Amino acid sequence: MINTRIANVLLFLAMGALAFGVGSKQPEQKKGLSVLVYIPGTVAGSPPYELMVAGAESFAGTHPEVSIKVYEAGFNQAEWEEQLTGLVAPGEYNLVLTSNPSLPEICEAVGKKFPNQKFVITDADFSGNPQISTYLFNQYEQSLYLGYLAGLITTSNMKYANRDKKIGFIASQEYPLLNKHIVPGFLDGARRVDPEITVDLRIIGNWFDANKAADLAEGMIGAGSDVFAAIAGGAAQGLIKTAQDRGAYIVYHNINVYKTAPGVIVGCGLMQQKKLTEEILGDVLAGSIRYGISKTVGAKEGYLDFIADDPGYLDYVPEPIRTKFNAFMADLKAGRIPYTLPEL
Ligand code: RBF
Numbered sequence: 091m092i093n094t095r096i097a098n099v100l101l102f103l104a105m106g107a108l109a110f111g112v113g114s115k116q117p118e119q120k121k122g123l124s125v126l127v128y129i130p131g132t133v134a135g136s137p138p139y140e141l142m143v144a145g146a147e148s149f150a151g152t153h154p155e156v157s158i159k160v161y162e163a164g165f166n167q168a169e170w171e172e173q174l175t176g177l178v179a180p181g182e183y184n185l186v187l188t189s190n191p192s193l194p195e196i197c198e199a200v201g202k203k204f205p206n207q208k209f210v211i212t213d214a215d216f217s218g219n220p221q222i223s224t225y226l227f228n229q230y231e232q233s234l235y236l237g238y239l240a241g242l243i244t245t246s247n248m249k250y251a252n253r254d255k256k257i258g259f260i261a262s263q264e265y266p267l268l269n270k271h272i273v274p275g276f277l278d279g280a281r282r283v284d285p286e287i288t289v290d291l292r293i294i295g296n297w298f299d300a301n302k303a304a305d306l307a308e309g310m311i312g313a314g315s316d317v318f319a320a321i322a323g324g325a326a327q328g329l330i331k332t333a334q335d336r337g338a339y340i341v342y343h344n345i346n347v348y349k350t351a352p353g354v355i356v357g358c359g360l361m362q363q364k365k366l367t368e369e370i371l372g373d374v375l376a377g378s379i380r381y382g383i384s385k386t387v388g389a390k391e392g393y394l395d396f397i398a399d400d401p402g403y404l405d406y407v408p409e410p411i412r413t414k415f416n417a418f419m420a421d422l423k424a425g426r427i428p429y430t431l432p433e434l
Pocket residue numbers: 130131132135136137138139167189190191192213229265267297321322323324343344
């Protein structure tokens with residue numbers, strides 16, 4: 091009898107606890123905005139990831155109601171979906187913020203299991219899913235102007251330039267954005283200087299093997315390339331070392347790294363991923379972000395640029411080349427350089 095009464099009281103308390111969410115498995119979202127910055131790789135050496143983390147940290151620094159957790163997923167792409175599933179399962183994060191073109195499919199699969207989870211992905215193009223918002227950098231454009239600079243240099247009489255009309259491109263892996271925008275844009279830019287220029291494209295096979303990148307660069311220099319670009323994350327360090335040892339030039343995508351190799355890295359593009367990340371978090375906080383759509387941002391919109399005021403450019407690229415390049419850049423920003431953006 092007493093036991094039944096105690097049992098009833100316990101039952102009553104348990105129901106109350108459930109009703110008020112005490113001890114239940116409701117998502118424990120904190121007040122404010124809780125963001126998982128999911129890095130598909132490692133941060134160090136990867137421009138898009140370094141800039142995204144910098145943007146998220148600076149935004150959180152000025153907005154106490156925003157908390158961020160940076161998670162480095164590593165290089166095993168086969169594990170990413172399962173990892174992300176485990177991370178969002180407790181329901182702690184209002185937002186997953188991530189960056190690279192392979193993430194939409196992964197986020198879509200994870201989102202099916204957690205219909206309240208929202209995802210914003212930069213460097214990707216995906217629309218039609220109400221949980222996902224994407225921003226695509228127009229990398230055809232950045233490659234177009236870096237390719238134009240590479241074309242001016244390979245046809246110049248600069249110290250390391252040879253007579254071959256050949257430039258090199260080292261990439262970590264092939265993916266549609268690389269094959270359809272980045273490499274074709276680079277070649278298009280170079281051929282606007284001289285239509286006979288060719289590009290020697292080599293693939294490393296991963297985003298970390300600097301030794302392999304160094305070996306590839308060695309062979310490419312032997313085969314006539316004198317100006318290089320790379321989309322290779324941390325592995326690009328191998329190209330930089332070989333270019334320094336052997337004497338070759340590099341135009342670098344996405345980030346200011348002139349100081350890493352003065353006189354060798356002679357042109358740096360800039361992906362405004364830090365600014366974009368801050369704007370995205372501002373929109374999410376204000377509730378004005380739109381899901382289900384994809385936005386493309388490029389040089390005209392102020393999200394891709396070239397760092398033209400650095401001694402790494404001013405001191406090593408001769409004035410006539412800089413004059414031509416700066417004019418091309420200004421024309422591109424003003425929409426005066428016609429080109430066709432290939433379908434992805
Ligand atoms: N870029 C990096 O800088 N570091 C990386 O680790 C990296 N991993 C990637 C993995 C996949 C599956 C794909 C499709 C792209 C990756 N990228 C990486 C490329 C990056 O998203 C971007 O396209 C390039 O940096 C050009 O802006």
